[in-house]
Amino acid sequence: MSVSAIPIWIVVLIKSAVVLGVVITTFAYSMLAERKVMGWMQLRPGPNRVGPWGLLQPAADAVKMIFKEDLTPDTADPLIYRLAPFISLICAMGVFAIIPFSASADGTLWSVGNVNAGILFIFAIGSIGVYGISLAGWASGSKFPLLGSVRSTAQMISYELSMTMSVIGVLILTGSTALGDIVNAQLRLWFVIPQIIGFLIYVITAVAETNRAPFDLVEAETELVGGFHTEYSGLRFGLFFIAEYLNMITVSCLATLLFLGGWNSPIPGLPSGGFVGLGWFILKAAAFLFFYIWLRSTLPRFRYDRLMDFGWKVLLPVATLNLILTAVAVAVWPTHA
Amino acid sequence: MRKNLFNVGALMRGFSTTFSYMFKKMPTIQYPSVKKQHAPRFHGLHELRRYDDGKERCIGCELCAIACPANAITVIGAENTPEDRRSPGERYAARYEIDELRCIFCGLCEEACPTDAIVLTPRFEMADYRRGAFVYAKDRLLVPPEAGTGTPPDERPNGIPADLGGVMRAKDTVDIAEGYDATNRGHILRTQRRGLAALRQTQDEPR
C-alpha cells in the first residue's frame, strides 16, 4: 500500500487531528444531549433558542466561555492554579490516543496508537488526571475548593481500586491487556455476561471516577458552592468542563471495549469491523452516555460517609470476590477463556 | 444503610419514572413566540379612554390618585376653555402620570373613576431598561384617537373562559417588539379588542 510510504509521524498527526476533532465535537453535543435529556426528564424542553432545536448551543457556550473574565484569586498559587485545568484536560485527551474505535478486516485497529498495555495506559493517565482536580482545589487558596479536592483525592483512590479490580476479571478472561485482543476475545460472547458483577462494579465506579452525579461530591454545589472549581471562571472553568465530559466519554468507550464487545455486532453473523463496527461502537458508547444522564436526573447525591462506606465495604469486597471467582473458573476450565 | 442501598425495587421505580417522564407532554409555553390567553379581568397596563366623539373621558378630578394605595398616580388638572375643549366637563387632566413600578395593579383607580376614564388593560409586557421609562404619561396612557375609545372594564367578558389554559399560536398574537413601539399602539389595542370580542362571543353562545 502507498500509505506505508508516508512518514509515520504524519499519519499519527492526521489521525490525532481526526480523533481530537471528533472527540471535541462529541463533547459539545454530549453536553447538549445531557441538557436536553435532563430537560425532558424534568418536563422541560432544554435549550432550544440557539439554532434549530438548540443545535448551536455548544457554540454559543464556547463563545461565552472564551469572553468571560479569567480571574485568579489573590490567595491562589498562581502557577499551579493556572496549570491545573491543563493537567485535567491533557490527561482526559491523552487517553483517546489509544482507544480503538473499530478494526479493519485485516485486524488493523482504528486508533491513533496501538499500545500493548492499553488498559494499563488508560488507568495510569486517568489517575494522573486526578491531580488536575486535586491541585486546582489546593491552589485556589479558598476553603470550598480545598474541601472539594480533599474529597476528590479520597474518592478517586477508593473507587479506582474497585474499578481496576472489576476490570482485571476481563483481563484474566482475555489473557491480554491490549484493547484489540480484549475486543476480539468477545467475538462469541460479550464479557458483560460472564463478568456481570464486574460490569456492574465498573459502571458504578466509573460514575464515581468521573465525578458525576450521584457521586459528584467533588463539586457538590449545594454544600461546596462549586467544589474544586469554585474559583475558576471563563476558559479555565471551561477546560475542567471539557475534561469532565471527555472522561465520561472515555469510560463509556472503555465499557464498550471491555464489556460490550467493542465494534462486534450484538447478534453474531451481522457485519462488525470497518465502518459498521464504528457504528456499533458509537451506538454502545452513546447508550452508556445516555445511562449517565439518566442516572444524574434520577438519583440524589450520596452522603460523603456513605460514599466511603459503599466504596470500601461493598464495592471492594465484591470486586475482589469476583476477581477470585474468575481466576478460579479460568484455572479450572482453561478453555473457557 | 444497607437496606436503603440495596432497595433495588425503589431504584427501578426511580429510573422508570424519569424515563417515562421523557415522553410526557411538557407544560412549557414557548413564551415570546407563543402566548397564553390571559383571564379577561387580568389587571395590566392602564389606559385612558375617550368618548365616541374623541374627547377625553378624564375630568382631572384626582379621585384615582386619592384611591390609589400605592401613590402611583399624579394628576394635575386644568380648566377647559371654549377654544381648547379636551373633555366634556369643566376640567381635564393637563398632566396624568402613573408610575408603573409603584403600581400594584389593584384596579382601585378604575373603581374610583366617576367617568370610567382610567381602566386596566390586559397588557403586561412593560419591561424596559430605565426606571424612568416606567412613568407612563398621557402620551402612552391615552388611547390614540384613531384607535377608538378603549374597552370599558364592564364590557370585558366576565369570568374565566374555559380556554384559559389554551395556547395562542404565534401568528395569532401580537409581536412583542411591537409592544414597545408606541406608534403601533393602536394596532395592539385593536388586536386585543378583537381577541376579547371573540372571547365574549364564545361565552355568550350557550345562553
Ligand code: SF4
Ligand atoms: S391599579 Fe391600584 S396601584 Fe395601580 S395605579 Fe391604580 S389604584 Fe394605583
Ligand code: SF4
Ligand atoms: S382618571 Fe378618572 S378619577 Fe382619575 S382624574 Fe381622571 S376622571 Fe378623575
